[in-house]
Amino acid sequence: MPQAYRSVEITVNGLTYNRQVEPRRLLSDFLREDLDLRGTHVGCEHGICGACTVLMNGYTVRSCLMFAVQANGAEITTIEGLAKNGKLHPLQEAFWENHGLQCGFCTPGFLLSACELLERNPDPTEEEVRVGLSGNMCRCTGYQGIVESVLAAASKMKAQK
Amino acid sequence: MKDGTATMVMTPPATKPKKKEVSGQELRKTWVGQSIKRREDPRLLTGRGTFVDDITLPNLHHAAILRSPRAHARILSYDTREAENHPGVIAVLTGEEVGQMSKPFPVGVTAAFKYYSAAVGKVRYVGEPVAVVVASDRYVAEDAMELIQVEYEPLPPIVNCEAALEADAPVLHEELGNNIGCHRLLNYGDVDQAFEEADLILKERFVFPRYSSLPLETYAVIADFDAITGMFTVHSNFMGPFSMHAVAARALDVEENKLRFIVPSDIGGSFGIKTSIYPYIVLLSLASRKAGRPVKWIEDRQEHLMASSCQTDRVAYREVAVKNDGTLLGIKSKVIENVGAYLRAPEPACTFRPIGNFVGPYKVRNVQLDAYVVMTNKCPTGPNRGYGCQQIYFEQERMMDRIAEELELDPIEVRMKNLITAEDMPYTTPTGGIYDSGDYPKAMDLVVEMSQYTKLRERQKKARAEGRLFGIGIATGVDPSVSNMGYITIALPPEFRARAGYLPKSGSAESATIQMNQRGKVSVTMGTTPQGQGHETVVTQIVADELGITPDDVVIVDEFDTAKHGWSISSGTYASRFASVGTSAAVLAARKLKGKIIHLAAALLSVPEEDLIIQEGKVFAKDNPEKNITVKRVAGTAHWNHELLPDDVEAGLQARAVFRFPANVAPDPQDRVNSSNTYGFMVEIAVVEVDPDSGKVNILDWFSVHDAGTIINPKIVEGQIYGGALHGIGGALFEELAYDDDGQFLTGSFMHYVCPTAVEAPKLTIGHICSPSPLTLLGSKGAGESSSETAPAAIAGAVADALGPLGIRINELPLNPKRVWTLIHESKTP
Ligand code: FES
Ligand code: FES
Secondary structure, X not given: OOOOOEEEEEEEOOEEEEEEEOOOOEHHHHHHHHOOOOOOOOOOOOOOOOOOEEEEOOEEEEHHHOEHHHHOOOEEEXXXXXXXXXXXXXXXXXXXXXXXXXXOOOHHHHHHHHHHHHHHOOOOOHHHHHHHOOOOOOOOOOOHHXXXXXXXXXXXXXXXX | OOOOOOEEEEOOOOOOOOOOOOOOOOOOOOOOOOOOOOOOHHHHHOOOOOOHXXXXXXXXXXXXXXXXXXXXXXXEEEEOHHHHHOOOEEEEEEHHHHHHHOOOOOOOOOOOOOOOOOOOOXXXXXXXXXXXXXXXXXXXHHHHHOOOEEEEEEOOOOOOOOHHHOOOOOOOOHHHOOOEEEEEEEEEOOHHHHHHHOOEEEEEEEEEOOOOOOOOOOOEEEEEEEOOOOEEEEEEOOXXXXXXXXXXXXXXXXXXXXXXXXXXOOOOOOOOHHHHHHHHHHHHHHHHHHHOOOEEEEOOHHHHHHHOOOOOEEEEEEEEEEOOOOOEEEEEEEEEEEOOOOOOOOOOHHHHOOOOOOOOOEOOOEEEEEEEEEOOOOOOOOOOOOOOHHHHHHHHHHHHHHHHHHHOOOHXXXXXXXXXXXXXXXXXXXXXXXXXXXXXXHHHHHHHHHHOHHHHHHHHHHHHHOOOEEEEEEEEEEEEEOOOHHHHHHHOOHHHHOXXXXXOOOOOOEEEEEEEOOOOOEEEEEOOOOOOOOHHHHHHHHHHHHHOOOHHHEEEEOOEEOOOOOOOOOOOOXXXXXXXXXXXXXXXXXXXXXXXXXXXXXXXXXXXXXXXXXXXXXXXXXXXXXXXXXXXXXXXXXXXXXXXXXXXXXXXXXXXEEEOOOOOOOOOOOOOOOOOOEEEEEEEEEEEEEOOOOOOEEEEEEEEEEEOEOOOOHXXXXXXXXXXHHHHHHHHHOOOOOEOOOOOEOOOOOOXXXXXXXXXXXXXXXXXXXXXXXXXXXXXXXXXXXXXXHHHHHHHHHHHHHHHHHOOOOOEOOOOHHHHHHHHHHHHOO
């Protein structure tokens, strides 16, 4: 049943938004519908597929498993915030170069999970990439292109440092 | 590559192919054959794609669907008052009203039963739509949905397709008197004689489970009814065949030009599953009509798992007649196909879509197929990647292994013995398929070489000596692409098809439209609806080659709109058709446009057309290169300066082409039909080890050789093979849409319907041979379904081989740890 609205202040991709939300409003719906950031996709709404993954204060969260009110005061990065000044993030570049996507529905979630993975482990083995991304489902690629993309991005990012 | 066959082995990670060097007077072919980066990726990588749920319309309202909690029950009453009075609710539509506002969906069988977009009078599966709530937002719609009261009178359910055939089985559709939606007994060659001549007859019973390739994006519909004009406009992730548009129009009782389908540029996967969205398109269209405003419905994952679509489960009895040397003489197959609660178009295609390639790559000439298409209290089925092929190749390849076992031959040898060869091409199968090209023994040789098969067997010996359960599985299959619509009418008896006034069905056309602007840049639209296959990229490569321009000069628009695009009944992206028919349509349109450019250039240069060529953006006189004009100038003239246009030249520059295949005819009176148009080939070798303590099957290695004719973008094809293989592997090892005996659905979440992640996905070693199709303009064939058809059989073969020493036979999937552990455990218990 509808509930009293609450105020939230959430920073998304560097912009701070002050909004009124129902306490039950999912973070995924808040991002997609209230902020019109449609790049975050929803594939299951029960925390398994990882399509809705975003970064909250630098860590991945599943925006379908959180209420917007829980993100009050937080800083969120969505797929729309990954490319900077018209330049793709090295992971985006690598996915493009290595055919890391087909339909692209899973891609935003994979990219943000991979961001966190490379942040924590800049030089992963193939096995570590597979395990590190096992919280995200892709139904198109058989994962090979994704794994190759993340490995390629890792070596590129290392070389740039 | 135009003639003969060529061999290419790719081991992951594949290296980037080099730009082809081409010289001479001929047009440069530089883009086809390269793994260029995909044109659709920038938007998808940055969160700027357009999926249906990203679209919004003025005054858009939202729907939630109340669904049946029971498998089989009569609906006694609805009470919707409380829901209707709930703040924010605009309308509630019940199944009863659906029965009044729409007509039953037509379907291509003679059985007369009624299927509507929501339950009318009775519910017949868990999850069947019962009512729709339209409200200001989805949260409110779901709140109100819980306020609807429906009173049911339970009826006995039936979920097992063999039991559903029994005389005392509960009947789903009373008007039929039984649960049979369609029955055909098909005979080809002389089966009785084959079984008389046989040295050996083997018979097995096989069970194939229900699973789905399950796209990550669920069904999504926005329906908008205009009461003044009577026009329905629908945005959805439907992907064809557009023959289902006609089915939806019949149900809505509108002329087809009053039902406008718009498909956005991006669909989050389909694999055939989204063909069966059309009942929801009808349901939401009715909801919009009742609510008087546009209505959006985004299916949730539980709804998708229990009530969208999936492939059939089936029980099959297969008997084979064999000579002592391993020659396969005849096949008798009795199939009981479970299409769920309603035989829904395009079913019973699961049974008949592979009819032309029923014998796979083998020379056997005598075939009997006794097919029962049965309705039970499960979700209705529809196309799913591989559509019908994974089932028959599972049965076929398990049988080939049984023959090998019985005759003590190597499984490769038995298959080699029976393979159709390159000399036999084009080859007409006993069931009417016409295989256009191929060299199956060569592909087989390649997989044997790649896998070092002899060494694998030695490895197995060693492993067995150590007491390990190590198995090697082999599976072959012919991969049909571009369905000939005529095959579906095999479901009707020949007498019916011969009746006066019956309109025979055949064909498989696709269209492309290409427009050149005044500066010589082109835009292309297609009658296709891609779901990740990279059509924009592939069409760009083709058009750039044909017109001698660069990919940067080409823009492909992936949206589709029945009111704006060239299309026909067979349009859409399904049955692996794009690589054959879509590419050919693009080539044809580009060549038409090129003809127009040359025609106009001839007039402008005063040079005969036959002396002109287009190269690098210019039209040249072949013998006098000084005499030339830029394509841009020709285009500019066509658009800006009509004064210079000859009388027979129309202003502007555009071309639309429709490509169709020659051998698309309706089934003959003997039920033979060329059910597809191009036929690829694949063979898999899977190497597994089974853990006896957990029952887990570990894939150690996987070799996969394909013949998809000319390859336009190797990386895209590789991606399709990986994706297809994983669907087959997932279905063979993990995924099952399971029901209990009461018809309760057991796998309504990703916790229960287990999909493979990157950890479970094997690395494949992929090889190609290339036998170009003589029927398509670039020699290409489909490859999108390929390994999804053979992977289940390969897994089954490998596990059977691993467990063979324990006396275990594998005739049923999925081989999840529970089943495998139980088999091992039982084999040890005397
Ligand atoms: S949508 Fe959030 S995990 Fe699937
Ligand atoms: S690319 Fe389609 S789900 Fe991953």
